[in-house]
Structures are given as structure tokens and as C-alpha cells.
Amino acid sequence: xxxxxxxxxxxxxxxxxxxxxxxxxxxxxxxxxxxHAHFVRSPYAHARVVSIDMTEAKAMPGVIAIYxxxxxxxxxxxxxxxxxxxxxxxxxxxxxxxxxxxxGSTAKHAGDAVAIVIAETKAIATxxxxxxxxxxxxxxxxxxxxxxxxxxxxxxxxxxPDNTAFDWSLGNPIEEVDAAxxxxxxxxxxxxxxxxxxxxxxxxxxxxxxxxxxxxxxTLYTSTQNPHLIRLLMCAFVLGIPEHKVRVVGPDVxxxxxxKIYHYTEEALxxxxxxxxxxxxxxTSDRSEAFLLDAHGRDHVTKAxxxxxxxxxxxxxxxxxxxxxxxYLSTFAPAVPTYLHGTLLQGLYVTPKxxxxxxCVFTHTVxxxxxxxxxxxxxxxxxxxxxxLAALEMGMDPAELRFKNFIPKFDGVNEPGYQTQVALQYxxxxxxxxxxxxxxxLGYNDFxxxxxxxxxxxxxxxxxxxxxxxxxxxxxxxxxxxxxxxxGLYESAQVRVQPTGKxxxxxxxxxxxxxxxxxxxxxxxxxxxxxxxxxxxxxGDSDTVAFGMGTYGSRSLAVGGSAIMKSIDKVLEKGxxxxxxxxxxxxxxxxxxxxxxxxKGTDKSIGFGDVALTAYVPHVYPAGLEPGLDFSSFxxxxxxxxxxxxxxxxxxxxxxxxxxxxxxxxxxDDVGNVINPMIVDGQIHGGLAQGIGQAMFxxxxxxxxxxxxxxxxxxxxxxxxxxxxxxxxxxxxxxxPHNPLGVKGAGEAGAIGSTPAVVNAVIDALWxxxxxxxxxxxxxxxxxxxxxxxx
Amino acid sequence: xxxxxxxxxxxxVSTIWTMLMDTDTLARVVPGVTRLEKTAENEYLxxxxxxxxxxxxxxxxxxSLSDIRENEGYTLHVKQNSKIGNADATVSIALKPLSDAxxxxxxxxxxRLSGLLARTGQRVISGVATTLTKQFFANVENELAADxxxxx
Numbered sequence: 001x002x003x004x005x006x007x008x009x010x011x012x013x014x015x016x017x018x019x020x021x022x023x024x025x026x027x028x029x030x031x032x033x034x035x036h037a038h039f040v041r042s043p044y045a046h047a048r049v050v051s052i053d054m055t056e057a058k059a060m061p062g063v064i065a066i067y068x069x070x071x072x073x074x075x076x077x078x079x080x081x082x083x084x085x086x087x088x089x090x091x092x093x094x095x096x097x098x099x100x101x102x103x104g105s106t107a108k109h110a111g112d113a114v115a116i117v118i119a120e121t122k123a124i125a126t127x128x129x130x131x132x133x134x135x136x137x138x139x140x141x142x143x144x145x146x147x148x149x150x151x152x153x154x155x156x157x158x159x160x161p162d163n164t165a166f167d168w169s170l171g172n173p174i175e176e177v178d179a180a181x182x183x184x185x186x187x188x189x190x191x192x193x194x195x196x197x198x199x200x201x202x203x204x205x206x207x208x209x210x211x212x213x214x215x216x217x218x219t220l221y222t223s224t225q226n227p228h229l230i231r232l233l234m235c236a237f238v239l240g241i242p243e244h245k246v247r248v249v250g251p252d253v254x255x256x257x258x259x260k261i262y263h264y265t266e267e268a269l270x271x272x273x274x275x276x277x278x279x280x281x282x283x284t285s286d287r288s289e290a291f292l293l294d295a296h297g298r299d300h301v302t303k304a305x306x307x308x309x310x311x312x313x314x315x316x317x318x319x320x321x322x323x324x325x326x327x328y329l330s331t332f333a334p335a336v337p338t339y340l341h342g343t344l345l346q347g348l349y350v351t352p353k354x355x356x357x358x359x360c361v362f363t364h365t366v367x368x369x370x371x372x373x374x375x376x377x378x379x380x381x382x383x384x385x386x387x388x389l390a391a392l393e394m395g396m397d398p399a400e401l402r403f404k405n406f407i408p409k410f411d412g413v414n415e416p417g418y419q420t421q422v423a424l425q426y427x428x429x430x431x432x433x434x435x436x437x438x439x440x441x442l443g444y445n446d447f448x449x450x451x452x453x454x455x456x457x458x459x460x461x462x463x464x465x466x467x468x469x470x471x472x473x474x475x476x477x478x479x480x481x482x483x484x485x486x487x488g489l490y491e492s493a494q495v496r497v498q499p500t501g502k503x504x505x506x507x508x509x510x511x512x513x514x515x516x517x518x519x520x521x522x523x524x525x526x527x528x529x530x531x532x533x534x535x536x537x538x539x540g541d542s543d544t545v546a547f548g549m550g551t552y553g554s555r556s557l558a559v560g561g562s563a564i565m566k567s568i569d570k571v572l573e574k575g576x577x578x579x580x581x582x583x584x585x586x587x588x589x590x591x592x593x594x595x596x597x598x599x600k601g602t603d604k605s606i607g608f609g610d611v612a613l614t615a616y617v618p619h620v621y622p623a624g625l626e627p628g629l630d631f632s633s634f635x636x637x638x639x640x641x642x643x644x645x646x647x648x649x650x651x652x653x654x655x656x657x658x659x660x661x662x663x664x665x666x667x668x669d670d671v672g673n674v675i676n677p678m679i680v681d682g683q684i685h686g687g688l689a690q691g692i693g694q695a696m697f698x699x700x701x702x703x704x705x706x707x708x709x710x711x712x713x714x715x716x717x718x719x720x721x722x723x724x725x726x727x728x729x730x731x732x733x734x735x736x737p738h739n740p741l742g743v744k745g746a747g748e749a750g751a752i753g754s755t756p757a758v759v760n761a762v763i764d765a766l767w768x769x770x771x772x773x774x775x776x777x778x779x780x781x782x783x784x785x786x787x788x789x790x791x
Numbered sequence: 792x793x794x795x796x797x798x799x800x801x802x803x804v805s806t807i808w809t810m811l812m813d814t815d816t817l818a819r820v821v822p823g824v825t826r827l828e829k830t831a832e833n834e835y836l837x838x839x840x841x842x843x844x845x846x847x848x849x850x851x852x853x854x855s856l857s858d859i860r861e862n863e864g865y866t867l868h869v870k871q872n873s874k875i876g877n878a879d880a881t882v883s884i885a886l887k888p889l890s891d892a893x894x895x896x897x898x899x900x901x902x903r904l905s906g907l908l909a910r911t912g913q914r915v916i917s918g919v920a921t922t923l924t925k926q927f928f929a930n931v932e933n934e935l936a937a938d939x940x941x942x943x
Contacts, residue, residue, distance in 0.1 A: 709910065
């Protein structure tokens with residue numbers, strides 16, 4: 001292999017079409033005879049459908065069909081892909097998530113659909129949907145997960161009167177943790193809310209269902225992160241269509257952040273309706289629907305306690321959390337507060353005793369599922385808030401407290417992986433250097449003096465630390481299967497060498513902002529020693545890519561890239577056989593470099609293109625060897641990967657107004673080997689903006705009727721460029737020991753580490769001004785910060 | 792959404808009471824109401840057109856009166872449906888004579904909003920509620936000014 005491209009900041013090849021407006025998103029696709037759908041939705045969070053009157057709507061010119069819950073009664077609900085049972089063994093409560101709420105049934109959250117109106121244009125469909133008269137019987141509703149557990153709270157599902165979906169615990173026996181806490185010299189206690197946020201992908205969800213009667217085959221175009229997974233869920237669980245009768249295409253997709261992993265009712269409905277009508281049906285979410293219906297993230301109410309001995313060594317961690325699941329269980333929802341959250345509570349520390357107790361509840365809100373980081377930001381927020389607060393309470397330096405408690409270095413090769421108290425075994429880690437580098441970039445020695453000076457003025461200065469570890473490269477199938485996953489989480493790849501030596505790579509990973517068309521091609525070109533222009537990446541179409549589990553959990557390169565590596569190995573192995581035959585030598589006498597096989601110690605060689613041509617024109621060819629040069633592979637990872645890092649925020653807090661200004665954001669991340677530093681930086685930047693957004697700006701606000709009251713960009717505050725400082729990023733590299741590229745994943749790190757750093761910085765600023773505040777509810781608006789200082 | 796307000800009017804309590812119990816006058820003074828049709832005793836069909844900040848819509852629904860205490864007040868219940876969401880308001884209106892020629896009118900209640908109406912900024916909508924309140928009082932004053940018989 002060569003090393004021309006790996007490690008280089010090559011500009012993203014896909015950006016040409018994106019920045020010139022030539023991307024092809026689902027909504028850009030226009031099929032002959034295509035109709036448009038609009039949904040009639042519940043204006044209430046909880047209400048019984050008394051009657052539906054479609055008379056006026058059906059009579060409107062251009063209206064083709066209106067379907068209600070009664071028309072789709074035979075279609076199953078959208079399934080949940082992960083089962084987490086109660087501690088006592090009781091099966092997870094899994095209410096049906098119906099396609100449409102039929103007359104006599106109840107809508108469980110604002111926006112639950114009762115009818116799909118299909119018309120010749122979107123405008124007609126919208127007008128007609130507004131003319132469908134639904135008589136509602138409004139019922140009491142609850143949005144807050146802690147409230148939902150109280151006796152007498154409105155019930156989301158009549159059959160589950162306590163509103164509990166399941167409960168769960170992990171770690172050491174509670175008695176051992178209680179004993180560790182009782183023996184601690186100091187216990188830091190923090191009760192906080194990790195608030196609900198909206199994913200806000202730039203491209204709203206969009207779907208087109210098209211049925212070809214002659215071929216008896218459906219095509220679904222969908223803005224998804226995982227076309228094959230949607231096909232699997234929709235065919236096998238919802239519509240009952242054989243998979244070979246369905247093609248799912250995920251074309252250019254404008255961001256997902258988790259919200260486009262899941263199978264949504266609208267996808268199945270447009271697919272189903274296209275056959276009923278015999279014409280393609282498109283639905284594109286408007287922004288208001290996106291706020292209301294795209295699966296949300298976070299939403300935990302937590303009490304966390306961390307015990308220390310007199311020297312500041314962590315003795316124990318005890319956590320009780322209530323997690324909001326929303327009204328129905330979305331595709332991966334049960335895994336998020338459990339196996340993607342509880343398992344990360346070791347953090348970077350040698351905490352000997354850990355216990356987490358989760359109660360996961362139904363509320364009259366849209367489903368909560370994975371959102372950039374998915375459970376790991378919640379775990380990091382909890383741990384890192386506790387560490388900084390404990391340092392303040394004990395009068396210790398927060399950096400020193402971390403150095404004291406870090407797990408010692410282990411590379412996973414010469415030293416074994418680190419076995420946590422919460423099931424996972426970390427692959428490799430070297431934690432002190434990322435914090436050391438962060439402190440160096442910060443200029444920590446000078447910072448505290450500047451902070452003391454600032455405390456005399458109206459602008460308080462604060463610094464917040466966060467050192468995180470995450471579990472990426474999701475996931476070893478046998479492990480997740482044992483934990484309740486109803487799918488494997490491997491990846492597939494096909495490397496097809498064309499007769500001319502050009503290469504088409506088919507991957508089950510899906511790019512929706514990650515830059516796979518660049519990074520994956522860098523890897524393939526280097527491994528084969530050919531120009532990047534000779535390689536194309538094909539993804540997002542179930543008819544061209546054999547199979548795939550898609551992109552989420554920072555898995556594409558670690559899992560999808562590894563599958564590609566396996567296929568490349570097979571190509572080179574077979575290529576060597578052909579080369580040896582042509583060069584009349586033994587395979588063992590050959591070396592492969594710079595795109596050609598050379599007989600060791602000679603100048604006799606044959607190029608990759610010649611070997612490819614020979615494979616397809618096998619006139620002079622090894623006996624018994626099949627023609628062609630085209631290999632598929634599946635890769636199932638041996639473990640998760642465990643990137644880690646250190647994020648440091650510096651804030652200025654105006655004493656008089658409570659306004660927080662983020663002055664500096666430092667991120668030192670160790671994501672294993674890096675293929676394209678610029679793309680990794682871009683991923684980190686985007687993640688930081690989202691993590692900072694949660695700390696300072698974002699968050700849903702539900703009223704007492706469980707109505708989302710800030711479902712617009714006028715009311716839901718997104719971070720803007722001028723809210724953010726220039727990010728200061730650096731990296732350390734601890735390769736992953738168990739995948740061929742040594743990569744760990746970088747998609748979520750920014751959103752995982754940054755949120756607690758920013759909140760810690762504000763708390764630190766307030767303490768420097770004499771306000772010994774433990775917590776400020778996110779988002780930290782000026783009002784909340786002011787009240788924290790003045791109450 | 793909280794709805795509260797009070798205002799002093801230059802008219803005796805009996806005059807204000809008569810106005811508030813008269814369908815036509817009510818239709819004129821309630822902001823946005825374009826039509827009020829009596830459907831039963833103390834129950835009306837109401838058609839309203841309201842522009843609420845960024846959203847505007849035509850509302851249809853019912854308006855009913857209960858807890859009617861002559862010269863003291865009543866409870867107004869308004870249930871309005873529209874393409875942009877539904878509003879359900881219960882407001883108790885109280886009259887208090889300050890003198891033979893002056894009456895304080897006050898109201899206190901809240902409105903439950905749903906759909907797009909709820910999502911599109913309660914922040915904006917609270918401002919609109921204040922505007923509507925002011926309009927209501929101004930309309931009542933205009934009615935009083937327009938009808939000389941109402942002045943004692």
C-alpha cells in the first residue's frame with residue numbers, strides 16, 4: 001500500500017455538488033404521475049378521535065384519496081428494534097405505534113396522525129387536510145417524565161397505568177455501592193435535568209413511495225441514515241412484503257444526527273398508498289412537523305452521587321434516573337438510556353463501585369431516541385458535572401482530581417483492555433495526555449490569576465473541564481444481541497474491480513454529511529496504490545449495495561471501513577495469484593506496492609490494471625481460478641471502539657445581566673487513527689456546536705397540556721456562528737487495536753464532551769464570584785444564570 | 792396563556808351589564824368576532840378572524856355564558872377551532888361598581904392553545920393577548936360613547 005492519501009486533509013469531493021446546489025435530495029426527485037401527501041394530525045397531546053368527517057375534503061378537485069386508521073387497520077405498527085426487560089424479568093412494555101389513529105382510539109402526542117390526504121399537488125393536499133373535520137375529546141396529558149411517574153398522572157396507555165416502559169439497573173450490587181458511599185469522606189450530590197432537544201437536521205424528512213405493477217416491486221426514496229434497515233423493518237414488520245419486492249434508496253441526505261435512523265409511519269404509508277392508487281406518492285415534512293415529530297433526544301431527570309476518600313480518590317457512584325421515552329418506543333429507543341448510557345458511567349476513572357438505576361417512562365410526547373451521542377452525552381454530562389463540582393466542593397483542582405483518578409494507560413495489545421464495572425471492556429486508552437495538552441492550550445497556569453482579577457470586575461471568568469470516553473464503532477452483534485438488540489450491527493462491503501482497473505466500492509454505510517465519498521476513497525486508493533479518481537463509492541441503494549446497517553454511533557469507518565478492508569485483502573490475494581501466474585513466479589516472491597506486483601529483488605512487475613484486465617480476459621490464467629475480481633465481505637467488530645478526549649470551555653458571565661459569553665472552546669480528541677484530518681475537524685466542530693447549543697440555547701418547552709410551545713426557529717434557539725468562538729482543536733492518537741485501520745470514530749465526540757464543559761465553566765465563574773451554585777438548568781439563559789447569582 | 796385585565800368605565804354597572812348580555816353588542820366588542828349567532832339560551836355560534844403575530848386564521852366555534860349573576864358578572868367559555876389549531880378559553884368577567892357613574896370591569900382566566908397556534912410562540916401570543924385585551928376595553932368605550940342612552 002501507499003500512504004499518499006491516508007492522513008491527508010483532502011477536500012471533500014461531494015462538496016462540489018452540495019455547495020453548488022446540485023445535491024439530489026428526496027424532495028428533488030420528481031417521478032411521472034407523482035402525487036403528494038399531507039397528514040391530518042392531532043392538535044392535542046392526548047385526545048380521543050370522536051369522529052372524522054371527510055365529506056368536504058373528498059369533494060375538493062384534485063384530491064385523489066384519503067385514508068384513515070380504519071383503512072390501515074391491517075398494517076402493523078412501526079416496530080421497536082431493541083428489547084430491554086424489567087429488572088424483575090417482566091417483558092418490556094411495547095405499545096403498538098399505529099400507522100394512523102382510528103376513530104374511537106386516542107392520539108398519544110401532538111402530531112399523531114389520523115389521516116393521510118393524497119392529492120395532485122402539495123397545496124391541494126394541505127388544503128384538503130385542513131378541511132378534514134375531526135371531532136376531538138381532549139384528555140389530560142403529561143410531558144414531564146418525573147411527573148408521569150406520580151400517582152394520578154394522566155395515563156399514556158390505559159394498559160400500563162404506571163406509565164413505565166421498563167426499569168433497568170447495571171453495575172455493582174447496590175449494597176456494595178451504598179457501603180462505598182457510606183464510607184466516603186465526601187459525597188457530591190447533584191440533581192439535574194438533561195433537557196430534551198430537537199435534532200434539527202437541515203433537510204426535513206422526505207419520502208416517496210412508488211409501486212411498479214409490471215415488476216410487482218416497490219421503490220421507497222427516503223431521507224434515511226440506513227436504507228437497508230428501513231427495508232428490513234418495513235418489509236418484515238410493517239407491510240409484510242418480501243424484501244426482494246422492495247428497493248429502498250437513500251439519496252443525498254441533509255443531516256440526520258440520529259433522527260433519520262428510525263422507521264417512521266410516514267415511510268410505510270406512502271409506500272403502501274402508492275400501490276393502492278397506482279401512482280407514486282411523495283411526502284415532505286415541513287419544519288413545524290419536524291419539530292413535532294422527528295424523534296427527540298436526551299430528556300433525563302437524574303440524581304447522581306459520587307463519593308470520594310479524603311485524598312480525592314473516587315470511591316463510588318450511585319445514580320437514579322428517570323428517562324422519557326415519549327408515547328411510543330422508537331426503533332432504538334430502549335437502548336439509549338440503558339446500554340448506550342449506563343455502560344459509559346465508568347468514564348475515564350477507576351471508580352471501584354458503580355450502580356445505575358433507570359426508570360424509563362411513557363409521556364404524551366413524541367418518541368425520544370438516539371440523538372448525536374445517544375446516551376453517551378448523558379453519561380458524560382453526569383460524570384463530568386460531578387467531577388468539577390466535587391473539585392469545587394472539596395477545594396481541589398479539577399484537573400488534578402482527574403489526573404488522580406484516571407485509568408492508567410493501556411494499549412489493548414501489550415496490556416489488556418480495561419474491564420469496567422459496567423459491562424464494557426475499553427479497547428485502548430491513554431487519558432492523561434489529552435488533558436495535559438488541553439491545559440497547555442488553555443494556559444492553565446495563567447488562567448486562575450486572570451480569573452481572580454476578573455472576579456473584581458463585572459465580568460466573571462470561569463473554566464469548565466470535561467474528559468470523556470465513548471463507545472463507538474457500533475457494534476459487536478453477539479454482544480448487542482445478548483443485550484436485547486433485534487438486529488446485528490455488522491457492515492457489508494463489496495469491492496468490484498472493473499476490467500480496466502477502475503474500482504467501484506459498494507458500502508452499507510450511508511453518508512449524510514460525513515464525507516464518505518472522500519474518506520473511504522482515500523483508504524481504497526491508498527490500499528490499492530491507485531489514484532483517487534479511479535475509485536467510486538456507491539452507497540444508499542438497496543438494489544446496488546448488497547446489505548448494510550447504515551451510519552450512526554460513529555460506526556462507518558470503524559465497521560464499514562473494516563468491511564471494505566476485508567474485501568481489498570481478498571482482491572489483493574486473488575490479484576497476487578494472477579500476477580504470479582503472469583510473472584511466472586511464486587506468490588510468495590511478490591510484493592505489492594504503488595499499484596503493482598513486483599518479483600522481489602527484480603525489476604519484473606505487473607500493474608494493478610493489467611491484473612484486473614487479465615481477471616476479466618482470462619486467456620493466460622491460473623488453472624482452477626475463477627475469472628473476475630469482485631469481492632464482498634461482512635465485518636462484525638470484535639468490540640466497540642472507545643475514543644476519548646478533553647474539552648475545555650472558558651466563559652465570561654456578566655454579573656449584572658447573567659449573560660454568558662463563550663470565550664474559548666478547546667477540544668483535544670483521540671479518535672484513533674485519522675484518515676482525513678480536515679473531515680475529523682469538521683465533525684468535531686459540528687458536534688461542539690450541538691453540544692454547546694444544548695448547554696446554552698436549545699431545549700423544548702412543553703406547557704401543562706403537553707403542547708410543544710417552541711416549535712419554530714423563532715422560539716427554539718439554535719446556536720449561530722456568532723455565538724461560538726473559534727474552536728481550538730488538537731488530537732492525540734491511540735490506535736484502535738482490533739480493527740484493520742486502527743480507527744475509532746469521530747462523529748459524536750464533539751457533542752459528547754462539550755456540554756458539561758460549558759456548564760462547568762459557568763458554575764466555576766459563579767463560584768469565583770462567591771456564588772456557590774451547584775446547578776443551572778440547561779439551556780443556561782441569562783435569566784437562569786442571573787437568578788442563580790441572585791437567589 | 793393567562794388572560795387577565797381590568798379597566799374602569801364611565802358608566803353605571805347596570806349599563807355595562809346590559810351591554811354584555813346583548814348579543815349584537817357582544818359581537819361588536821369582542822375582538823376579532825365577526826359574527827355571533829344565538830343557538831340556545833346563553834349559547835352562541837361564533838365566527839372570528841384573528842391575526843396572532845405570525846399566524847392568522849379564521850376561527851369557528853362556540854361561545855357560551857354560565858354562572859350568570861346579574862350586575863356582577865359571568866363566566867365566558869369560548870371554544871374555537873381553526874386550521875392552525877384550537878383555542879379553548881374560560882374567562883370569568885366581574886363587574887364592580889366604583890360609584891353610580893363608574894364601574895370597574897375585570898376578567899381573569901386562561902386559554903389553552905393547541906396545534907400550530909401552540910407551537911408558534913406563546914411569547915408572541917401573550918403580546919397578542921394584551922393587544923386583544925386593550926381592543927376589548929377600547930371597543931366597550933366606543934360602544935358607550937356611541938350610545939348616548941348609556942350615559943346617566
